[in-house]
Structure formats: structure tokens, C-alpha cells
Amino acid sequence: MSWEFFGTTLAAFFTLSLYSFLYKDNPFYKLAEHIFAGISAGYYVGLIWHSVIKQQLWTPLFNERQYLLIIPGILGLLMFTRFFSKVSWLSRFSLAFVVGNTAGISLIRQLHGMILPQTRSTFLNVASFSGLVMVLGVLSTLIYFYFSKEHKGALGAVAKLGIWFIMISFGASFGYTVMARVSLLIGRAQFLLTNWLHIIK
Amino acid sequence: MRKKSFFLFLIAVIISFHNLGLSFASTSESTPLFRADRINILVLFIIFCAVVLLYIRSARKGKEFFIRKINGLEAIEEGVGRATEMGRPVLFIPGIDELDEIQTIAGLSILSRVAKITAQYNTPLLVPVRYPLVLAAAQESVKGAYLDAGKGDDYDPEMAQYVAGEQFAFVAAVHGIMHRDKPATNVYMGAFYAESLLLAEEGQASGAIQIAGTANPEQLPFFIAACDYTLMGEELFAASSYLSKEPLMLGSLKGQDWIKILLVICILLGVILETLNIGSGFFYKLFIEH
Numbered sequence: 184m185s186w187e188f189f190g191t192t193l194a195a196f197f198t199l200s201l202y203s204f205l206y207k208d209n210p211f212y213k214l215a216e217h218i219f220a221g222i223s224a225g226y227y228v229g230l231i232w233h234s235v236i237k238q239q240l241w242t243p244l245f246n247e248r249q250y251l252l253i254i255p256g257i258l259g260l261l262m263f264t265r266f267f268s269k270v271s272w273l274s275r276f277s278l279a280f281v282v283g284n285t286a287g288i289s290l291i292r293q294l295h296g297m298i299l300p301q302t303r304s305t306f307l308n309v310a311s312f313s314g315l316v317m318v319l320g321v322l323s324t325l326i327y328f329y330f331s332k333e334h335k336g337a338l339g340a341v342a343k344l345g346i347w348f349i350m351i352s353f354g355a356s357f358g359y360t361v362m363a364r365v366s367l368l369i370g371r372a373q374f375l376l377t378n379w380l381h382i383i384k
Numbered sequence: 385m386r387k388k389s390f391f392l393f394l395i396a397v398i399i400s401f402h403n404l405g406l407s408f409a410s411t412s413e414s415t416p417l418f419r420a421d422r423i424n425i426l427v428l429f430i431i432f433c434a435v436v437l438l439y440i441r442s443a444r445k446g447k448e449f450f451i452r453k454i455n456g457l458e459a460i461e462e463g464v465g466r467a468t469e470m471g472r473p474v475l476f477i478p479g480i481d482e483l484d485e486i487q488t489i490a491g492l493s494i495l496s497r498v499a500k501i502t503a504q505y506n507t508p509l510l511v512p513v514r515y516p517l518v519l520a521a522a523q524e525s526v527k528g529a530y531l532d533a534g535k536g537d538d539y540d541p542e543m544a545q546y547v548a549g550e551q552f553a554f555v556a557a558v559h560g561i562m563h564r565d566k567p568a569t570n571v572y573m574g575a576f577y578a579e580s581l582l583l584a585e586e587g588q589a590s591g592a593i594q595i596a597g598t599a600n601p602e603q604l605p606f607f608i609a610a611c612d613y614t615l616m617g618e619e620l621f622a623a624s625s626y627l628s629k630e631p632l633m634l635g636s637l638k639g640q641d642w643i644k645i646l647l648v649i650c651i652l653l654g655v656i657l658e659t660l661n662i663g664s665g666f667f668y669k670l671f672i673e674h
Contacts, residue, residue: 223550306654
């Protein structure tokens with residue numbers, strides 16, 4: 184028995200074990216679930232040790248003397264203080280750095296990548312049907328997400344139009360994604376029938 | 385159990401180096417100090433910050449702001465009450481993304497409110513997470529909520545657990561939790577991707593009441609189809625302000641509403657100029673990088 188066949192059989196076994204959950208929870212599913220979760224955690228530790236701690240911290244810091252990296256290194260080390268209850272509060276500095284950084288970068292990213300481009304893309308000629316639909320859709324959807332007033336009267340009517348636009352776009356998105364999921368299922372079935380059982384050549 | 389937690393957390397901390405490194409790298413790239421081509425973004429940024437700060441100031445002075453009812457948020461307390469009556473836990477997933485995703489932060493903010501209610505009702509809470517920094521932040525949120533509720537002694541760090549780093553391994557583990565611990569209420573708040581339907585469908589099959597919220601538009605249809613209540617897009621970010629009623633958060637929400645009105649006015653102006661073909665080029669240029 185070749186290693187390749189062994190590997191394919193193992194992959195087929197875990198695929199079928201995971202699909203067995205469609206019937207009910209069972210020992211095969213539990214085995215596959217635990218191995219899957221455990222291997223993913225172990226894989227990430229190995230991956231990050233080599234690709235981040237060694238490549239992005241240790242080597243540049245000690246071989247290339249990029250001393251600025253001491254800061255993220257210390258922030259990373261502070262996370263270990265969570266093991267010691269008396270100084271565990273120090274780990275909040277690292278968390279605060281990431282949360283603050285995220286909020287700051289996100290604000291600019293959203294203004295730059297979303298708000299300004301989407302605003303200018305809505306400057307359309309409403310004499311055309313598609314332009315009219317686009318402008319109505321954007322404005323009514325924006326109004327739906329206005330929280331400072333109760334959605335009643337004219338505002339309520341516009342917000343209702345907004346929710347119609349949202350639902351229509353969700354319907355289209357749903358259909359598109361279902362098609363993508365069916366292709367994933369076909370991919371898995373092809374693996375079982377072609378690579379493992381060789382029924383399809 | 386403590387030994388298991390220690391090893392799981394050790395894995396989590398090692399992975400957190402990666403995330404901290406990424407966060408730092410994103411701020412240390414060498415770019416010019418001032419980019420004149422992005423002055424329009426600076427102007428909008430200043431307007432945005434000024435409006436938000438003004439509203440926060442008003443809120444702190446005691447001015448009361450109205451926020452319309454957000455369907456779904458009312459259901460959270462109802463859901464926790466249901467779990468309490470059934471003697472089952474509440475499952476909360478703050479998305480599957482890292483702490484450098486703003487939706488995760490919004491999710492953690494809602495987690496804090498949910499944890500406060502579970503603390504008051506003595507209802508078990510389960511918070512499986514995919515990333516170590518999110519684990520640490522979730523533990524801080526839950527701990528703070530239990531202390532606020534005067535139930536600090538009932539707090540258990542194992543309420544928030546790192547389950548798996550890989551997306552679908554995480555889903556498999558959460559399916560196991562849903563099946564074995566049988567939570568009565570599932571709350572999904574944050575960034576979700578291809579696993580949204582896998583989680584929501586399994587939760588629905590297990591008979592749990594489900595409340596979801598995400599700003600990923602391509603995943604919203606699945607949550608709407610499989611959950612009892614869904615917060616769409618910005619409702620997720622408004623939720624934490626709505627639940628907390630804190631001046632800081634209410635002020636920022638009001639500021640965002642004001643910016644929306646400003647954008648509606650800009651769009652209407654741009655549309656009129658474009659339709660009448662009068663000076664639309666000049667106005668358009670205000671919204672692009674030069």
C-alpha cells in the first residue's frame with residue numbers, strides 16, 4: 184500500500200466521518216472533529232513560530248538590528264502576564280494597542296475605500312432608469328440605517344423602500360452563494376469518486 | 385482542567401505574537417508624513433471627529449438622545465431568560481475574525497452586555513473563539529460584566545474558550561458544542577464568512593433561539609434565513625450603543641447619523657449636477673484622490 188493511497192484513504196475517511204453528522208452526532212464525527220481542531224491549533228503554532236516569531240521578530244531584531252521591533256516583541260511578551268493574576272492587567276496594554284489601532288486604521292480605511300468612492304459612484308444621471316434605481320436604492324438604504332428618528336411617515340416609507348432594496352440584493356446574493364456551495368459539494372464528491380474509489384476516470 | 389486551560393492559553397499566546405506583529409507592521413510602513421492627494425479624506429475625517437466629539441460632549445452634559453428601536457436586541461434578554469428557564473447555556477460567538485476587525489470589537493461590546501444579563505440570571509455562558517487575542521479580550525469583557533453585575537465570584541475564565549484556529553475546524557468544534565451542551569440561545573455577533581450558514585443551520589436544527597448580526601453583506605441572507613432575529617450591517621455597530629446607553633457610545637452613534645445626512649445631501653447635490661450637467665466634474669473631483 185503506497186503512502187499516497189494511505190493519505191487519500193485517510194482524507195476520504197475524515198470526509199465521510201464529517202458527513203456522518205448529517206445523520207446524527209456519532210463517535211466518527213467526534214473523532215474527526217477533535218483531530219481537525221487539534222491539528223489546526225498545532226499547525227498554527229508551528230506556522231507562527233517559523234513565519235512570525237523567527238522570520239519577523241527574531242531574525243530582523245538580532246541579525247538586521249531593527250530595534251523598533253522590540254515594541255511589538257514586548258507587547259507580545261506582556262500577553263504572558265495573563266498567567267499570573269497579580270500582573271495580568273499588563274496584558275491589557277497589548278489588547279488596548281490592537282483595539283485602538285484597529286479603530287483608527289478602520290476609520291481612515293472606510294473613508295478612503297468605501298465612503299468616498301461609493302458617494303462619488305452614486306452621482307448618476309437620474310434621467311436613465313438604471314441611474315434612478317441606483318440613486319433611489321442608495322438613498323433609501325442610507326435612510327433605513329438612520330437611527331435618530333422613529334421610522335414613521337415619510338421617513339418610514341423611504342426606509343421601507345430601503346429594506347426592499349436590501350432584501351432584493353440579499354436574494355441575489357443567496358442564490359449566488361448557494362451555487363458556490365453546490366460546487367464545493369461537487370468538488371468533494373469528485374474527490375471521493377475519482378481520487379479515492381477511481382469510479383470516475 | 386486547569387492544566388488543559390494552561391496549554392490552550394499557551395497556544396493562544398504564541399499565536400497572539402503573530403497578530404500583534406501584524407498590527408504593528410501595518411503602522412510602521414514608511415509612507416510620506418503628509419499626502420496632499422488625500423486632503424479630502426482629512427477634511428471628512430476632521431468633520432466626522434468634530435461632530436462625534438460634539439455629540440459626546442452633549443451626551444456627557446446630560447442631553448438625552450433618541451435611538452429608534454432595533455429589532456433583535458430586545459430579543460437578547462428574552463433569549464437569556466429562555467435559557468435560564470430551560471437550565472441550558474447561552475452560546476455567544478463574537479465572529480470568527482481577529483481583533484483587528486472592527487466587527488469583532490462591536491461583537492465583544494455586545495458580549496459584555498449579554499454576559500451581564502447571564503450573570504444576573506446565573507445562566508451558563510459559552511464563548512468559543514478562533515483567535516487568541518479575541519480570547520483574551522472576550523475573557524476581559526465577560527469578567528468585567530460579571531464584576532459589574534456584582535457576581536465576580538461566579539466568573540469562570542473557561543466561559544471563553546479557544547477552540548480552533550482553522551475556519552472549518554472552528555465550525556466543527558462549535559457544532560459539537562451545540563450538540564452536546566445544547567445551548568438554548570445562540571448569539572452570533574461579528575464578522576462571519578462561509579461558516580455563517582453552517583453555524584446558523586445547525587443552531588436552528590438544535591432548536592435554539594438565534595440572534596445574529598454581521599456587517600458582511602454576503603453572509604446576511606443566510607442569517608436572515610436561519611435565525612430568529614438578525615442585525616444588518618450598521619445595526620451591529622449601533623447595537624452596543626443602544627444596549628449600553630453610555631454617553632460616549634450614544635454620542636458617536638448620533639455623530640454617525642449626522643454624517644449620513646451630510647452624505648445624503650452630497651449625493652443629492654451630485655445627482656442634480658450630473659443630471660443637469662452643470663459643474664458635475666468639479667463636484668466629482670472633491671471625492672477622488674488627486
